[in-house]
Amino acid sequence: MAEPNQFIQKALRGSLRHRVDMSKHTSWRAGGVADRIYQPADLDDLILFLQNTPANEPLYAVGLGSNLLVRDGGLRGTVLLLHGVLDKLRLETDGSVYCEAGVPGAKLARFGVLHNLQGAEFFAGIPGTLGGMLAMNAGCYGSQTWDKVQRVQTINRLGEVREREVSDYMIGYRHVALCDRQEEWFVAAWLKFSDGAGVIARQEIKVLLSKRIASQPLNLPNAGSVFRNPEGDHAARLIEQCGLKGQRSGGAQVSEKHANFIVNLGMATASDIERLINRVQATVEQQTGVRLQCEVRIIGEPVQGGLP
Numbered sequence: 001m002a003e004p005n006q007f008i009q010k011a012l013r014g015s016l017r018h019r020v021d022m023s024k025h026t027s028w029r030a031g032g033v034a035d036r037i038y039q040p041a042d043l044d045d046l047i048l049f050l051q052n053t054p055a056n057e058p059l060y061a062v063g064l065g066s067n068l069l070v071r072d073g074g075l076r077g078t079v080l081l082l083h084g085v086l087d088k089l090r091l092e093t094d095g096s097v098y099c100e101a102g103v104p105g106a107k108l109a110r111f112g113v114l115h116n117l118q119g120a121e122f123f124a125g126i127p128g129t130l131g132g133m134l135a136m137n138a139g140c141y142g143s144q145t146w147d148k149v150q151r152v153q154t155i156n157r158l159g160e161v162r163e164r165e166v167s168d169y170m171i172g173y174r175h176v177a178l179c180d181r182q183e184e185w186f187v188a189a190w191l192k193f194s195d196g197a198g199v200i201a202r203q204e205i206k207v208l209l210s211k212r213i214a215s216q217p218l219n220l221p222n223a224g225s226v227f228r229n230p231e232g233d234h235a236a237r238l239i240e241q242c243g244l245k246g247q248r249s250g251g252a253q254v255s256e257k258h259a260n261f262i263v264n265l266g267m268a269t270a271s272d273i274e275r276l277i278n279r280v281q282a283t284v285e286q287q288t289g290v291r292l293q294c295e296v297r298i299i300g301e302p303v304q305g306g307l308p
Contacts, residue, residue: 013041026065029221032074039081050159061185063129073301101131118196121204134186153188217255220263227292236260249276
């Protein structure tokens with residue numbers, strides 16, 4: 001990437017860093033080095049940065065990195081780090097909630113409680129930011145992100161911001177795609193929740209978090225559910241049925257607490273994790289005929305020689 005000229009560098013208010021270890025920016029705490037990371041100061045700063053970024057520069061938008069595996073060979077291009085930056089959250093006059101892409105799910109759930117809204121509770125159980133949740137239609141406990149969306153705000157490579165309707169997207173289970181297939185990133189959404197009582201919403205959050213603590217290996221680095229649930233079944237059930245609970249590859253392990261989680265036991269590499277993902281897929285397909293689809297996003301370059 002060509003560096004912005006001196007005038008643009010002075011105008012930019014964000015932070016541009018080179019050769020950044022992505023293990024510090026993913027919940028698996030594993031992965032290679034990104035060529036560059038740019039953390040904008042706000043939306044206006046992001047617009048300016050994109051307007052002065054070459055058209056052929058690979059770009060990756062990252063929030064909390066909770067659904068992401070960066071291969072050990074690293075990333076060629078620039079990571080747009082949006083967590084803690086696009087963090088505006090407000091109640092609109094029409095009763096909708098305007099939420100920017102860098103807002104964590106837990107903060108959005110608490111906002112609903114404070115404003116006596118119901119329907120945002122499930123966001124407390126998703127360890128990510130709204131941008132990522134919009135990109136994959138994240139959900140848990142019977143609710144999905146796009147069930148709550150009225151419209152969204154996006155930005156493209158040219159730094160152009162626009163509003164889009166729900167009808168502009170093909171939306172499914174853990175899948176969202178623009179009908180016209182343009183390259184855009186979510187920067188905000190207007191969400192609609194029902195009126196309710198904050199005390200009821202707060203209690204519901206406590207129940208959901210108790211379920212999460214009881215069923216998920218939150219004491220070890222992980223990326224949440226690794227595989228999508230096949231129609232009419234559960235990935236965890238199939239993985240456990242195939243005797244894969246506790247299986248290891250280097251420092252990565254299929255969780256003994258929840259079979260659809262792969263945990264970092266302390267020194268796992270991204271290659272360890274990807275190797276284990278591939279093994280689980282192959283074993284489940286061989287024994288059951290079901291090909292599990294990854295829910296996590298795998299990006300970057302493999303180490304030289306690839307996965308053994």
